[in-house]
Amino acid sequence: MLHAVIWFLFCVTVYAYWRTVCRRRNIKLPSPPDLPRRLPFIGHAHIFFGDSLHAWKVIKWLSKETDKRGGVASISMGPHKGFCVTDPDDCLTISNVCLKKDYYYSFATPWLGNGLLTGSVATWRLHRRLLGPAFSQRVLNGFISAFNCKSRALVTQLEDRVGRGPFDHVPYLSFNNLETICQTALGIKMEDHSAVNQQYEQALHDIFAVLTERFQKFWLHYDFVYNRTKLKEREDQIIKVLHNMSNTALQQRKSVFLQEHDAASDKPTDKSKTFIDIILETCGGAFSDKDVREEVDNIIFAGHDTISTVLTTALSLLGSHPDVQDKVYNEVRRVLGDAERDVTKEDYLRLEYLEAVLKESMRMYPVAPVIARYSDAEVKLKNYTAPAGSGFILLLWGVHQHRIWGADADQFRPERWLEAATLPDPSFFAGFSTGRRSCIGKVYAMMSMKTTLSFLLRRYRVSSDVTDLEFKLEAILRPHRGHYIAIERRSKDDK
Numbered sequence: 001m002l003h004a005v006i007w008f009l010f011c012v013t014v015y016a017y018w019r020t021v022c023r024r025r026n027i028k029l030p031s032p033p034d035l036p037r038r039l040p041f042i043g044h045a046h047i048f049f050g051d052s053l054h055a056w057k058v059i060k061w062l063s064k065e066t067d068k069r070g071g072v073a074s075i076s077m078g079p080h081k082g083f084c085v086t087d088p089d090d091c092l093t094i095s096n097v098c099l100k101k102d103y104y105y106s107f108a109t110p111w112l113g114n115g116l117l118t119g120s121v122a123t124w125r126l127h128r129r130l131l132g133p134a135f136s137q138r139v140l141n142g143f144i145s146a147f148n149c150k151s152r153a154l155v156t157q158l159e160d161r162v163g164r165g166p167f168d169h170v171p172y173l174s175f176n177n178l179e180t181i182c183q184t185a186l187g188i189k190m191e192d193h194s195a196v197n198q199q200y201e202q203a204l205h206d207i208f209a210v211l212t213e214r215f216q217k218f219w220l221h222y223d224f225v226y227n228r229t230k231l232k233e234r235e236d237q238i239i240k241v242l243h244n245m246s247n248t249a250l251q252q253r254k255s256v257f258l259q260e261h262d263a264a265s266d267k268p269t270d271k272s273k274t275f276i277d278i279i280l281e282t283c284g285g286a287f288s289d290k291d292v293r294e295e296v297d298n299i300i301f302a303g304h305d306t307i308s309t310v311l312t313t314a315l316s317l318l319g320s321h322p323d324v325q326d327k328v329y330n331e332v333r334r335v336l337g338d339a340e341r342d343v344t345k346e347d348y349l350r351l352e353y354l355e356a357v358l359k360e361s362m363r364m365y366p367v368a369p370v371i372a373r374y375s376d377a378e379v380k381l382k383n384y385t386a387p388a389g390s391g392f393i394l395l396l397w398g399v400h401q402h403r404i405w406g407a408d409a410d411q412f413r414p415e416r417w418l419e420a421a422t423l424p425d426p427s428f429f430a431g432f433s434t435g436r437r438s439c440i441g442k443v444y445a446m447m448s449m450k451t452t453l454s455f456l457l458r459r460y461r462v463s464s465d466v467t468d469l470e471f472k473l474e475a476i477l478r479p480h481r482g483h484y485i486a487i488e489r490r491s492k493d494d495k
């Protein structure tokens, strides 16, 4: 009996405390309006349940509903409370102030460890500073010959598609980009198409599907449930393949690196260096082998399908907008001449309209249309103060559709990037994320994409019909259908 009374009093005390704290918070802090469709206990978690096509529809729906509510709205995922944000200023504030990633990112930790994408804030600060030199312009210039060589190979591979009607260009771009990133990051050439490399490519593809499935089924968010599932067993097998590849590459590059450091002369120039070499050289003392391997895994994850997806979308859009394609073609010919010569570091700056096309494709269809942050402290937004312990779902697609981009925000119009008077502040472009924890590889990506497109568009005229363009969200936003292109060889006098 005494136990029952003590237990009853304990419950009443906890309940009273909880009510007081909640009330006090509500009085002090006006809360943003709730998003519709909240259910008891699970909150909004149920709206994500479905396939990857549904996931993309949900992000668009969340963006529109949040925008209707003024750019910030309350959401809950089971016990996790948070805010959806489309207001460009608030988005920038959050991404600069809240450097901690929300718990969803921990789903990728078994693969990516404590690397930049998923790492804790303390590790991220140190690693981001140490990795800076690996992404310097001098190092990136050393990759230009790899970009040229791979783009040339891609153009040749596409030759047998000329004049044969619409085809899916995703496999071409995806494998070509994987080769480029593996060569520049690991020093591995994939051309031999050996079993291990095909297995690696497959594993990279499969891990995205596993991560998406885990995110969409909210009961799998809990480790104690997830660790007992078949999906977890599959994840472990996939990660074994991924780690095996990067570990092997690391050991090979490390032994070359040590030999070269023993030999006083004949050091390789930056031209032949990979990300692993630069990281070993600049972060040597501070990074363990595991740190290096994790950062390289992060680079491959972040740089692999992102570039090929932007290229896929940009080519589909160019194929459907012949006037825009003609303008790019004329610029590329003016800068590079008629011949299929290599792109040089001086050319990148001159390819202004091509850059506008790439940015506009990324504005319309950002590869990461949503990212998530978490804050241990209060965060002051324009109209609200988010309490400590809040999660933030930053709807970058929503930011890109915001009225700051003009009444034609939903239209593909690359010219907007060249109209300085009306262009919003560049920090509102979130194609590479925004704020202090944004993409470290954006210059690499732009150089690589400009090289590929300038080779492709010099040789081929592209056509497509994107009226049925449909996307799916599988860790990143990818075209699902309506993106096929057809190619024709250009003649020398093409205008």
Ligand code: HEM
Pocket: 116, 117, 128, 298, 299, 300, 302, 303, 304, 306, 307, 310, 367, 368, 371, 372, 430, 431, 432, 433, 437, 438, 439, 440, 441, 442, 444, 445
């Ligand atoms: C068009 C291509 C690319 C796009 C659209 C892109 C986009 C992004 C986005 C949106 C983020 C933030 C992710 C988040 O917070 O959840 C990010 C982070 C990152 N990206 Fe990229 N990325 C691209 C290419 C690359 C390349 C080529 C590399 C490496 C060579 C790279 C390396 C990274 C890394 C390491 C991070 C984590 C940065 C940090 O937390 O400090 N990315 N990228």
